[in-house]
Amino acid sequence: MTLDRPVTDDLDALLRSLPPYLDQRVRVLEGLDGLLEVVMDLGRAPEARFVDREENLSDREVTPEDVAYVMSRIGQFGGDNRAGIERTLHRISALRNRAGKVVGLTLRVGRAVYGTVNIIREVIESGKSVLLVGRPGVGKTTLLREAARVLADELGKRVVVVDTSNEIAGDGDIPHPGIGRARRMQVPAPALQHAVMIEAVENHMPEVIVIDEIGTEQEAAASRTIAERGVQLIATAHGNSLENLMLNPTLSDLVGGIQTVTLSDEEARRRGTQKSVLERKAPPTFQVLVEIQAYQRMAIYLDVAQTVDAILLGVPVAPEIRERTPGGEVAVTSAPSRTGRREDGTATPRSVARTLAGAREMVKVYPFGISWNRVEEAGRGLGLPIAIVREPEEADVVITLKNYYRRKTPRLRDAESSGIPIFIARSNSAAQIASALSSVFEMRRGPEESAVEEAREAIEAIQNGQAEEMELSPQPAIVRRLQHELAERASLSSTSSGHEPYRRVQIYR
Numbered sequence: 001m002t003l004d005r006p007v008t009d010d011l012d013a014l015l016r017s018l019p020p021y022l023d024q025r026v027r028v029l030e031g032l033d034g035l036l037e038v039v040m041d042l043g044r045a046p047e048a049r050f051v052d053r054e055e056n057l058s059d060r061e062v063t064p065e066d067v068a069y070v071m072s073r074i075g076q077f078g079g080d081n082r083a084g085i086e087r088t089l090h091r092i093s094a095l096r097n098r099a100g101k102v103v104g105l106t107l108r109v110g111r112a113v114y115g116t117v118n119i120i121r122e123v124i125e126s127g128k129s130v131l132l133v134g135r136p137g138v139g140k141t142t143l144l145r146e147a148a149r150v151l152a153d154e155l156g157k158r159v160v161v162v163d164t165s166n167e168i169a170g171d172g173d174i175p176h177p178g179i180g181r182a183r184r185m186q187v188p189a190p191a192l193q194h195a196v197m198i199e200a201v202e203n204h205m206p207e208v209i210v211i212d213e214i215g216t217e218q219e220a221a222a223s224r225t226i227a228e229r230g231v232q233l234i235a236t237a238h239g240n241s242l243e244n245l246m247l248n249p250t251l252s253d254l255v256g257g258i259q260t261v262t263l264s265d266e267e268a269r270r271r272g273t274q275k276s277v278l279e280r281k282a283p284p285t286f287q288v289l290v291e292i293q294a295y296q297r298m299a300i301y302l303d304v305a306q307t308v309d310a311i312l313l314g315v316p317v318a319p320e321i322r323e324r325t326p327g328g329e330v331a332v333t334s335a336p337s338r339t340g341r342r343e344d345g346t347a348t349p350r351s352v353a354r355t356l357a358g359a360r361e362m363v364k365v366y367p368f369g370i371s372w373n374r375v376e377e378a379g380r381g382l383g384l385p386i387a388i389v390r391e392p393e394e395a396d397v398v399i400t401l402k403n404y405y406r407r408k409t410p411r412l413r414d415a416e417s418s419g420i421p422i423f424i425a426r427s428n429s430a431a432q433i434a435s436a437l438s439s440v441f442e443m444r445r446g447p448e449e450s451a452v453e454e455a456r457e458a459i460e461a462i463q464n465g466q467a468e469e470m471e472l473s474p475q476p477a478i479v480r481r482l483q484h485e486l487a488e489r490a491s492l493s494s495t496s497s498g499h500e501p502y503r504r505v506q507i508y509r
């Protein structure tokens with residue numbers, strides 16, 4: 001199988017939106033087909049960023065007039081601080097100050113790459129729901145766009161694209177030809193994506209729905225509702241791998257969800273396991289999962305249900321690996337069964353099963369200024385194994401109220417200095433205590449294991465001269481702190497960028 005990959009990027013439309021002096025400077029740069037974005041921040045020199053380099057565009061600092069010039073030539077910014085240029089795939093993102101004024105712009109080049117879906121074409125055409133995962137910038141949205149075009153134009157299916165940030169079909173009322181005959185539904189605000197997904201099914205009779213970035217519990221629930229109505233889903237989700245989704249309490253339902261089951265003594269003996277085991281909760285919303293590991297390299301799980309069951313049993317799994325060779329052919333191989341750690345740093349099946357099981361291990365809690373009975377009742381109500389201890393030094397975590405934490409009493413100071421995590425409940429109510437307990441167990445689920453390994457591998461690559469800078473996957477603040485500490489110990493620099501929940505760490509020399 002070969003891939004023809006014509007590219008259309010409408011680059012001229014993006015360059016015309018720049019102030020004339022920048023437009024002229026960018027046009028004379030070498031390798032414009034590799035241009036990723038132009039960055040304009042007030043008081044700083046403008047930059048052009050390529051795959052492998054950065055170019056200063058002027059010695060002159062960006063002025064408010066420069067920013068205003070660009071904003072007058074693009075579409076309106078939405079609630080996600082993104083705008084576009086009509087009938088193109090370019091994305092302009094804004095940085096704002098505390099007063100809401102735009103003080104920086106990132107003009108990202110959008111390209112429609114035709115033929116990229118050929119590597120998984122028969123999977124897309126099978127009628128099964130397909131979930132794409134992978135790190136940011138690896139090409140998930142480009143693949144979605146091409147899948148929509150192929151299904152609509154070449155298979156003649158009724159395809160609806162739910163386009164939250166206008167990244168799939170571009171800005172304006174007329175969608176980009178990159179999606180072919182597929183219809184596009186725009187989303188007024190990111191928080192309404194799940195509602196538009198349901199509206200698409202109820203009002204427009206699609207055979208296929210294409211969605212980018214499923215990231216909330218409501219969107220996961222809407223995806224299941226759509227799949228149960230017999231509509232094929234082609235979607236992307238936040239996460240780098242199947243195991244990441246299994247560890248994510250919000251999105252694990254996409255692959256069937258995970259639950260703890262207590263077996264009878266006889267059944268436990270028959271299986272040769274403990275009485276409490278992890279099992280898949282329901283049929284997965286997506287039958288096929290594709291991990292985009294690198295550009296034109298993918299790991300494909302053709303039966304998600306069977307794979308998740310194997311992972312929970314600790315059985316190594318071997319996805320199908322497809323990779324485009326330098327000659328344009330698509331090579332298909334079977335990955336060796338994984339028993340240690342992946343090359344990309346994510347956990348293997350056995351370690352995921354351990355991590356998931358570890359989330360249910362007994363946690364010793366010291367309640368300070370909070371009713372012990374209510375903490376115990378909240379733990380029972382949530383099905384969380386906790387033990388109340390009488391001294392903070394015996395505890396795994398401390399739960400207290402905000403006013404007590406502000407006073408920094410000696411016991412709390414000692415606990416904090418000893419490195420014992422302190423969780424704060426807003427009030428002594430059962431609901432707030434339950435919320436604090438839930439946070440304790442979410443923190444202990446173990447996503448930091450793969451994140452720390454990813455940071456270590458990035459540090460090693462930089463130290464070995466394989467890269468000057470590495471961008472890690474989005475992580476919560478507590479995990480990013482661990483990654484920053486690793487970089488500091490290795491005498492490297494690190495910064496965090498982006499907005500929650502997509503904030504991530506960059507490590508560099």
